[in-house]
Amino acid sequence: MIDRQTxxxxxxxxxxxxxxxxxxxxxxxxxxxxxxxxxxxxxxNELILNMGxxxxxxxxxxxxxxxxxxxxxxxxxxxIGYLHRGVEKIAENRTYTMFNPYVxxxxxCAAVSNGLGxxxxxxxxxxxxxxxxxxxxxxxLTELQRLASHQLWLGTHALDIGAMxxxxxxxxxxxxxxxxxxxxxxxxxxxxxxxxxxxxxEIYPGFEKDxxxxxxxxxxxxxxxxxxxTSNRIWLERTKNVGVISGKDCIALGVTGPVLRASGxxxxxxxxxxxxxxxxxxFEIPVGTNGDTYDxxxxxxxxxxxxxxxxxxxxxxxxxxxxxxxxxxxxKPPVGEIYHSIEAPKGELGYFIVSDGSTQPYRLRVRPPSFxxxxxxxxxxxxxxxxxxxxxxxTFDIVLGEVDR
Amino acid sequence: MLQEFMxxxxxxxxxxxxxxxxxALIYVFVIFAGVAVIVLCMNWIERKALAHFQIRLGPxxxxxxxxxxxxxxxxxxxxxxxxxxxxxxxxxxWVAPVIGLLAAFTVYIVIPFGPSQAVTxxxxxxxxxxxxxxxGVLGIVTAGWASNSHxxxxxxxxxxxxxxxxxxxxxxxxxxxxxxxxxxxxxxxTLSMIGIVEAQQQQGIWFLFKFFPLGFIAFVIFAIAMxxxxxxxxxxxxxxxxxxxxxxxxxxxxxxxxxxxxxxxAAMIAVSSIAVTLWLGGWMHPFPNLLHGPAWEFIxxxxxxxxFGALAAITFIGAARMPxxxxxxxxxxxxxxxxxxxxxxxxxxxxxxxxxxxxxxxxAARFREGIDYVYWFMLKVAVFMYLFIWYRAxxxxxxxxxxxxxxxxxxxxxxxxxxILTAIVGVLLP
Numbered sequence: 107m108i109d110r111q112t113x114x115x116x117x118x119x120x121x122x123x124x125x126x127x128x129x130x131x132x133x134x135x136x137x138x139x140x141x142x143x144x145x146x147x148x149x150x151n152e153l154i155l156n157m158g159x160x161x162x163x164x165x166x167x168x169x170x171x172x173x174x175x176x177x178x179x180x181x182x183x184x185x186i187g188y189l190h191r192g193v194e195k196i197a198e199n200r201t202y203t204m205f206n207p208y209v210x211x212x213x214x215c216a217a218v219s220n221g222l223g224x225x226x227x228x229x230x231x232x233x234x235x236x237x238x239x240x241x242x243x244x245x246x247l248t249e250l251q252r253l254a255s256h257q258l259w260l261g262t263h264a265l266d267i268g269a270m271x272x273x274x275x276x277x278x279x280x281x282x283x284x285x286x287x288x289x290x291x292x293x294x295x296x297x298x299x300x301x302x303x304x305x306x307x308e309i310y311p312g313f314e315k316d317x318x319x320x321x322x323x324x325x326x327x328x329x330x331x332x333x334x335x336t337s338n339r340i341w342l343e344r345t346k347n348v349g350v351i352s353g354k355d356c357i358a359l360g361v362t363g364p365v366l367r368a369s370g371x372x373x374x375x376x377x378x379x380x381x382x383x384x385x386x387x388x389f390e391i392p393v394g395t396n397g398d399t400y401d402x403x404x405x406x407x408x409x410x411x412x413x414x415x416x417x418x419x420x421x422x423x424x425x426x427x428x429x430x431x432x433x434x435x436x437x438k439p440p441v442g443e444i445y446h447s448i449e450a451p452k453g454e455l456g457y458f459i460v461s462d463g464s465t466q467p468y469r470l471r472v473r474p475p476s477f478x479x480x481x482x483x484x485x486x487x488x489x490x491x492x493x494x495x496x497x498x499x500x501t502f503d504i505v506l507g508e509v510d511r
Numbered sequence: 512m513l514q515e516f517m518x519x520x521x522x523x524x525x526x527x528x529x530x531x532x533x534x535a536l537i538y539v540f541v542i543f544a545g546v547a548v549i550v551l552c553m554n555w556i557e558r559k560a561l562a563h564f565q566i567r568l569g570p571x572x573x574x575x576x577x578x579x580x581x582x583x584x585x586x587x588x589x590x591x592x593x594x595x596x597x598x599x600x601x602x603x604x605w606v607a608p609v610i611g612l613l614a615a616f617t618v619y620i621v622i623p624f625g626p627s628q629a630v631t632x633x634x635x636x637x638x639x640x641x642x643x644x645x646x647g648v649l650g651i652v653t654a655g656w657a658s659n660s661h662x663x664x665x666x667x668x669x670x671x672x673x674x675x676x677x678x679x680x681x682x683x684x685x686x687x688x689x690x691x692x693x694x695x696x697x698x699x700x701t702l703s704m705i706g707i708v709e710a711q712q713q714q715g716i717w718f719l720f721k722f723f724p725l726g727f728i729a730f731v732i733f734a735i736a737m738x739x740x741x742x743x744x745x746x747x748x749x750x751x752x753x754x755x756x757x758x759x760x761x762x763x764x765x766x767x768x769x770x771x772x773x774x775x776x777a778a779m780i781a782v783s784s785i786a787v788t789l790w791l792g793g794w795m796h797p798f799p800n801l802l803h804g805p806a807w808e809f810i811x812x813x814x815x816x817x818x819f820g821a822l823a824a825i826t827f828i829g830a831a832r833m834p835x836x837x838x839x840x841x842x843x844x845x846x847x848x849x850x851x852x853x854x855x856x857x858x859x860x861x862x863x864x865x866x867x868x869x870x871x872x873x874x875a876a877r878f879r880e881g882i883d884y885v886y887w888f889m890l891k892v893a894v895f896m897y898l899f900i901w902y903r904a905x906x907x908x909x910x911x912x913x914x915x916x917x918x919x920x921x922x923x924x925x926x927x928x929x930x931i932l933t934a935i936v937g938v939l940l941p
Contacts, residue, residue, distance in 0.1 A: 155661050155662075156667070162753050162756060163754065177911050251940060267753070267907040267908060268744065268753065268907040269905075269906060269907040269908075270565065270903070270904065270907075271564055271565050271904050271905065273565075274565035274566055276566075290738075340906050340907045340909055340913075341907050343909070343910070344907055344910055344913075489911060491910055491911055492665070492755075494910070
């Protein structure tokens with residue numbers, strides 16, 4: 107955040123600003139006041155640039171106030187909340203089942219993962235476990251969703267850095283995943299695929315064939331993205347040593363997901379605290395070394411391939427059996443509280459639910475990865491250039507629906 | 512009067528140099544209209560080509576295959592409300608796009624589409640071109656400043672720094688080509704655009720291949736610098752969409768904005784013309800030193816007609832392949848008429864080529880020659896225009912400091928080295 111000491115400026119009439127707004131705003135007014143007697147006319151001022159909330163590269167309605175010295179970033183201030191819908195408060199007024207579709211609207215680019223986290227948290231509270239067949243279906247869909255989410259990230263991130271074309275390639279391939287979702291549960295974006303206790307729908311006939319077709323279809327496409335970017339000179343220059351963050355800083359700020367792993371910390375909840383049968387699958391956790399934007403890019407690209415590996419194992423081993431555990435129609439968990447987290451495409455997605463024994467949560471708190479990761483923005487862009495801010499925002503893979511909730 | 516009007520057709524000089532003001536005016540008008548039409552076409556081609564790079568279809572709704580899209584766009588831009596922000600400096604805001612447009616169009620005076628197919632021939636042609644095209648940055652800077660807004664200001668600053676630094680490397684590359692023009696018996700070089708092409712003709716080699724690889728390196732340097740000079744991707748920092756929303760023209764809308772677009776495309780054609788003139792033999796057809804003589808001349812003169820014929824054939828196939836639904840009836844008819852028009856042009860060009868095949872001073876031969884020159888020149892320019900689109904579809908954008916680094920630390924030393932080596936080789940070799 108912008109340094110409170112130095113930006114404690116005086117307003118033109120000599121009073122110290124006691125505005126409750128971010129300090130960037132009082133300094134903005136004093137900067138533009140060229141007629142102020144104590145200032146020479148041609149003064150080298152800092153420029154306050156208001157990036158967003160309507161801006162092509164802030165991935166929705168993020169507003170970043172940048173303090174600039176020429177092109178150099180001296181400090182940033184994130185203003186969030188433009189997409190606040192009070193999801194956590196809504197949860198207190200809905201039954202557990204009624205709240206289920208709401209979680210899809212938080213990270214709308216990875217709705218399946220959100221649903222998985224919520225369903226598992228409530229299942230843990232109820233002390234039931236989804237049957238193995240449901241778990242396998244969940245893993246397949248969640249990993250496909252991770253791939254789709256990473257594809258969306260890659261397209262928009264590349265677009266932010268100026269490469270237009272990957273966006274269309276990734277959207278073309280993401281479409282195949284969305285088609286599978288649509289066939290499975292009727293929705294493409296906000297899927298509401300899972301239910302507390304398992305899955306509502308049995309897989310459709312031909313599901314396995316579709317998924318296997320996709321498994322053959324996707325790897326060459328990922329290679330195609332890589333030919334456009336991985337060894338592209340400009341891409342390397344734009345991403346190497348940009349937005350560097352150390353593993354220690356990541357842990358201190360609570361940053362998770364690919365951003366953390368790119369900094370060399372091998373932390374993936376699928377391996378660390380296995381859930382949903384992930385311990386049965388064989389996959390690797392790609393890790394970076396430098397913690398720069400390029401490493402985060404490589405980590406995500408590797409994760410796409412790992413996701414395909416998991417899907418392949420899962421689709422070949424879907425067990426027979428029921429898809430729903432025995433769950434009462436009206437869910438009334440015992441009094442208690444639970445924290446359950448999963449590895450969403452963007453990082454650790456946690457649900458903390460306090461139950462008072464009624465049909466509605468007493469309190470529901472979401473730990474969204476985007477919101478926490480966004481904290482590191484200031485650390486990562488200080489001293490960098492304006493163009494890097496855009497690259498770093500893109501590299502977080504934030505979704506404002508999740509940041510603001 | 513008519514005598515004077517007709518007498519020029521036999522002249523071998525550009526009208527400006529010959530002092531024929533009537534024809535100079537006609538040339539100016541033709542070039543202005545031609546560039547405006549090419550910009551409209553480029554608008555469509557860029558959108559279509561970019562779309563096909565990106566597995567899209569591009570404009571498809573306005574007219575068959577979106578052929579009328581540029582006209583719809585132009586109409587929309589003209590009808591749009593013309594907004595001048597309250598805080599803007601209204602006069603400068605008004606002047607800025609005009610400066611850009613003037614700078615972009617003035618350079619066309621000296622562009623040699625053929626030995627006599629230019630408005631005029633200046634003895635300082637290339638210098639004039641560089642000087643005037645550099646003025647384009649003034650339009651951008653004033654636009655950014657007059658908008659009185661942060662994004663345009665940053666965009667304008669970026670663009671001024673960028674253009675100044677790339678002009679240096681560009682100038683060095685141009686100098687090495689100009690040095691090559693002095694490789695004749697008299698040892699006299701020239702700055703005249705027509706003179707430069709004639710020098711290539713006399714020496715029997717395009718400067719691209721001269722002192723290989725020196726000419727080639729200079730050409731590559733220029734080809735990179737000209738992308739930066741015109742603010743095109745990957746050097747489009749001044750209007751970097753993802754960073755500065757729209758850069759220097761963020762506050763512009765409607766007709767004023769379209770003037771910027773017009774200026775940008777006009778400048779693209781202008782710098783491509785410099786590259787073609789200096790390194791690719793201007794109006795000459797390929798391999799003039801090997802493939803000459805009346806037979807080759809005739810074969811090459813068939814190319815314009817054949818190109819248009821091919822275009823007409825493509826358009827006809829497009830019309831035939833349209834869905835047979837009655838909804839497409841008008842579109843199909845329109846496309847067929849368009850194809851027929853192109854075919855007619857092709858036929859006309861072929862007729863001229865055949866009628867003027869005798870290499871004499873008859874009107875038909877003069878026409879055949881002129882069409883030939885303009886065709887080969889424009890074809891080479893078209894390759895560059897396609898490259899501009901290709902770059903845009905392929906590469907990410909440079910960052911400001913990296914752009915500066917490439918300009919000063921990579922391109923300038925290389926171009927200086929090429930310049931010095933060209934000088935040494937030029938003295939030692941003959």
